[in-house]
Amino acid sequence: MSAPASAPESVFGRLEPRLASVSKPIQYVGGELNSTVKDWDCAPEGETVHWALMYPDAYEVGLPNQGVQILYEVLNERDWIVAERTYAVWPDMERVMRAGDAAGPIPQFTVDAHRPVRAFDLFGFSFSTELGYTNMLNAVDLAGIPLHAADRGEDDPIVLAGGHAAFNPEPIAAFIDAAVLGDGEEVVLAISEVVREWKQEKNGPGGSAMTRDELLRRLAVSGGVYVPRFYDVVYAEDGTIEAVVPNRPGIPFRVRKHTLMDLDAWPYPSKPLVPLAETVHERYSVEIFRGCTRGCRFCQAGMITRPVRERSIRTIGDMVENGIRKSGFEEVGLLSLSSADHTEIGEVAKDLADRYEGSNVSLSLPSTRVDAFNITLANEFSRNGRRSGLTFAPEGGSERMRRVINKMVTEEDLIRTVATAYSHGWRQVKLYFMCGLPTETDEDVLAIAELAKQVIAKGREVSGRNDIRCTVSIGGFVPKAHTPFQWAGQLDHETTDERLKKLRDTVREDKRFGRAIGFRYHDGKPGTIEGLLSRGDRRVGAIIEQVWRDGGRFDGWSEHFSYERWVASAETGLAGTGVDLDWFTTREREYDEVLPWDHLDSGLDKDWLWADWEDALAAAEGSDIEVEDCRWTPCYDCGVCPVMGTEIQIGPTGQRLLPLSVV
Amino acid sequence: MRDQPEQQAPPVQRLRIRYAKRGRLRFTSHRDFSRAFERAIFRARVPMAYSSGFNPHPRISYAGAAPTGSASEAEYLEIGLAETRDPASVRAALEEALPDGLDVVEVVEAAGGSLADLLEASHWLLDLEVDPQVAEPAVAAFLAADAAPVQRMTKKGLREFDCRAAVVALAAVPHGAGTRLDLVLRHAVPSVRPDDVLAGLASVASLEIPGAPLLTRLAQGPLDPVTGQIGDPLRG
Numbered sequence: 001m002s003a004p005a006s007a008p009e010s011v012f013g014r015l016e017p018r019l020a021s022v023s024k025p026i027q028y029v030g031g032e033l034n035s036t037v038k039d040w041d042c043a044p045e046g047e048t049v050h051w052a053l054m055y056p057d058a059y060e061v062g063l064p065n066q067g068v069q070i071l072y073e074v075l076n077e078r079d080w081i082v083a084e085r086t087y088a089v090w091p092d093m094e095r096v097m098r099a100g101d102a103a104g105p106i107p108q109f110t111v112d113a114h115r116p117v118r119a120f121d122l123f124g125f126s127f128s129t130e131l132g133y134t135n136m137l138n139a140v141d142l143a144g145i146p147l148h149a150a151d152r153g154e155d156d157p158i159v160l161a162g163g164h165a166a167f168n169p170e171p172i173a174a175f176i177d178a179a180v181l182g183d184g185e186e187v188v189l190a191i192s193e194v195v196r197e198w199k200q201e202k203n204g205p206g207g208s209a210m211t212r213d214e215l216l217r218r219l220a221v222s223g224g225v226y227v228p229r230f231y232d233v234v235y236a237e238d239g240t241i242e243a244v245v246p247n248r249p250g251i252p253f254r255v256r257k258h259t260l261m262d263l264d265a266w267p268y269p270s271k272p273l274v275p276l277a278e279t280v281h282e283r284y285s286v287e288i289f290r291g292c293t294r295g296c297r298f299c300q301a302g303m304i305t306r307p308v309r310e311r312s313i314r315t316i317g318d319m320v321e322n323g324i325r326k327s328g329f330e331e332v333g334l335l336s337l338s339s340a341d342h343t344e345i346g347e348v349a350k351d352l353a354d355r356y357e358g359s360n361v362s363l364s365l366p367s368t369r370v371d372a373f374n375i376t377l378a379n380e381f382s383r384n385g386r387r388s389g390l391t392f393a394p395e396g397g398s399e400r401m402r403r404v405i406n407k408m409v410t411e412e413d414l415i416r417t418v419a420t421a422y423s424h425g426w427r428q429v430k431l432y433f434m435c436g437l438p439t440e441t442d443e444d445v446l447a448i449a450e451l452a453k454q455v456i457a458k459g460r461e462v463s464g465r466n467d468i469r470c471t472v473s474i475g476g477f478v479p480k481a482h483t484p485f486q487w488a489g490q491l492d493h494e495t496t497d498e499r500l501k502k503l504r505d506t507v508r509e510d511k512r513f514g515r516a517i518g519f520r521y522h523d524g525k526p527g528t529i530e531g532l533l534s535r536g537d538r539r540v541g542a543i544i545e546q547v548w549r550d551g552g553r554f555d556g557w558s559e560h561f562s563y564e565r566w567v568a569s570a571e572t573g574l575a576g577t578g579v580d581l582d583w584f585t586t587r588e589r590e591y592d593e594v595l596p597w598d599h600l601d602s603g604l605d606k607d608w609l610w611a612d613w614e615d616a617l618a619a620a621e622g623s624d625i626e627v628e629d630c631r632w633t634p635c636y637d638c639g640v641c642p643v644m645g646t647e648i649q650i651g652p653t654g655q656r657l658l659p660l661s662v663v
Numbered sequence: 664m665r666d667q668p669e670q671q672a673p674p675v676q677r678l679r680i681r682y683a684k685r686g687r688l689r690f691t692s693h694r695d696f697s698r699a700f701e702r703a704i705f706r707a708r709v710p711m712a713y714s715s716g717f718n719p720h721p722r723i724s725y726a727g728a729a730p731t732g733s734a735s736e737a738e739y740l741e742i743g744l745a746e747t748r749d750p751a752s753v754r755a756a757l758e759e760a761l762p763d764g765l766d767v768v769e770v771v772e773a774a775g776g777s778l779a780d781l782l783e784a785s786h787w788l789l790d791l792e793v794d795p796q797v798a799e800p801a802v803a804a805f806l807a808a809d810a811a812p813v814q815r816m817t818k819k820g821l822r823e824f825d826c827r828a829a830v831v832a833l834a835a836v837p838h839g840a841g842t843r844l845d846l847v848l849r850h851a852v853p854s855v856r857p858d859d860v861l862a863g864l865a866s867v868a869s870l871e872i873p874g875a876p877l878l879t880r881l882a883q884g885p886l887d888p889v890t891g892q893i894g895d896p897l898r899g
Contacts, residue, residue: 016687026695274702327706
């Protein structure tokens, strides 16, 4: 991994004659507006640190990813760091690359300068979902890097995982050198410093001691970077984990997550990437706050990103104006886990709508809760007249179910909210639910149909029209690490599919409302595999590898996903372990079981999580327990702030946005 | 009942734009380009006129886009503005707002008439990894033929059509170790593309063309029926 004497050669010349033969070649050429290409040895003095950042999905999904864009920009702002991006190549391109040319296979490359990924010091993956694991293996292999971390040599990059899935990286422990939990902005710079220092020492006297192992040791002793190889996992007779312990001195027992405080000081992305290719999100997004404390028990994002940290109204206003001017996007999304909860969201909505009134700039607010206030916001955001659809997420069909998940929305709330929406000219409401939640019965799922019918009835009543629509969208619930439902048994995919079929039949049979209700769902099989990967331990790695060897790629895409391949690979991969696919998915865990991610510290107190799980089960039996939001009510002792040394950062600031003067 | 959308005023100025697709951005498809261009006019703050309707669109007319993967020095479009602007300043602003490789070459006030009607023919250069000694007789055989039937997959399925009649001129010259074909193509229906002519060379003269030839459009415009020369569609 020592710096080569000269920059690695671009592979573009080898790629170019073949691009006409692959689908959508524009995704492989780079050249996006606001992208950065730097000299390989750009550091004014000393060593340059090289990062290849990958979102392990197709370019059209990966390019808009906020996390990668932020880190790409933060890293490239340093004059001694080069950061470039790479994405998963489609199977047609993979065939072209493996077939190669006279010089051999064409390796995994970055889209910025088309440099081979293996030439970089660090190969960082951002995992929003576990279904990207086979794409990681493919990219590592295409790059010419040994698949197993244990087989990598001094010239191979450090393979690093981040993103939400990295809160339980055990299933990919054999393939990564390190993982990082939490917000990436500061830790990528800290890691870069360690790598730079190590590279500099490597060139000096005693450089031979600066091995790959030594670099990983330096990263691990900080307590902020997880290096799986420095921990041994011991299994008990019954197949559960007996202990996870460091296997060398100086390695901490637990690894901490990272939390960025003062988001106003980090207004990224400030140079949004604008692709030429069509991508899944064609808009500029501003994260208006990070973290969520609503306490929905199924929501991993809400649990692992605590505490709430808001961006101020001024920063939001500046980011929106800068973002649309630099990108040319006319659509702006205000992102967060529950956007209407921002302390000054009303002012943000009104002031932005005022600023851009009469222009074609449109604003959207995804992830809002079910209450009438959101209609006021939505009205602000649609002043120029387009009121096509509104989305709400009650998540549970019955009130009992909503108590279990701690998403306290009453039926009256929901009906009142949609009535307001329909009376303000909205014609379509989309409702999002989950199937397979703990303690769920057929009746809970069938309650979704009743709710949808009432929504249509109310809509027809208040609008006096018949063209009212309601789309019901259903996702399968997957229990995730670091949540109160981490102990829950996952519903098997057969029962999931049966329940969804009953629901669909009930909706279709209804003569008055059936045609006004749209129904969207996926079968339960991908959820079972996501469940395996979410709560799996190191033994699951063999399954992932087998699936990849068998041709598994793009598991998040229904046309590429093969359940049969995963089931067959689980049988061979887990042979002799005494555990199987069901053991990882449908089995309910006990209080004293060591969970594979217990040594990874999200700040959440495990006893608090367990108490919350017990509260959920009590709520299922009818007890009236609600965990309120600590943003508005006193601390409920989840443990994050004292353990992590963080605090809630919210407004109101009392400030307003001024009209922009036209240049 | 829903209100009718506001009627938009007609454009007060029409500008015609010549742009180039160069280097790696030759892999930009026409759809990709149109999205990038719409963002660029917003970034450049060009005061666009919009179409009427529930979903107003900026007034942009594209004409005769080159196929994905081919480079071009001569692509054209026309935009309608709500306020008058100096064409040179629009050119500078758009050049700044578009990524390198999608380059605005020229902006002029529209002369009237239809831009698409002015684009009667194209001048192409086709760079092949073929020995000129092999290419030259193949070109001669192609030109001597009355017709050159070729097939291409279209949206309506596999179609067979003649590619010979659209060829106004074709010549092979040595270019490095290979051959450069100099081609003038009349825009016809069904449209004949330069890769169709390569297919025609294969079918009529059994010319084998390895790899992916680089295709570059040099000019597009009115065709002089006497000289076979292509004129400038922005002056005429």
